[in-house]
Amino acid sequence: MFFPVVCEACNNALADNELVICTNCRHDLPVTNFHFENAHNVKKVVYGRVKLEQATALLHFSKKGIVQQLLHNLKYRGHQNISDFLGRWLGSELKTIEAYKKIDVVVPVPLYKTKLRQRGYNQVEQFGKAIAEAINADYNDTVLIKTKPTKTKVFEGRLSRWSDDGAVFAISENLSLREKHILLVDDIITTGATAEACATELLKIDNIKLSLATMAIAD
16 A cells, blocks of 8 residues: 555556556567567577577667666566566467477576575576476576676676686586477577577587577667
8 A cells, every 4th residue: 555566667656457567668668579580689699609499589678778677676676576577478479489389498597606695586587487387398497507706797708708717607417408408598698698608518418409588688
């Protein structure tokens, strides 16, 4: 009564039939429709470096835009309902597409252990779980781990994730996902450095196929 539920994008009070994002903001969100149009925009970001079976992003990201506001609330204000909302949205669309019905397991990009303790949650977790449920796939957040902290999301360039003392990500085991089709999920793809670093490790697992889905792609 005293603290009305508000839209995560515009901060206006939600109507009784609205969840997480108001109807007006939902209509204003810059959806990509990549998965419906068989677009290769996401694949192009990692072209020549990572082989992806399928790749999509739900929304376009631009600085000071509505999607930036959503991701800010998700990552820094603890509003995990945004992650679940976007995952259910994208999952409901992916389950209608034959190629995504072949996904066996969803794997989120992990946080470094100290970052996870500080934040208290991985912002991609609910996104990945919702997609996995929608497409009837398993969810595995233990096979891929982050071994080192990093200061920025893109690490000042595509190759800065690899240094003389090794890679930023690693796999904890390589048996349970053999011959599986893995869907890697993340919040945003910019230079493709995260996807490339994670794929480098996941592709060490025998005979896997790899696809990618993110909440947003930077314009």
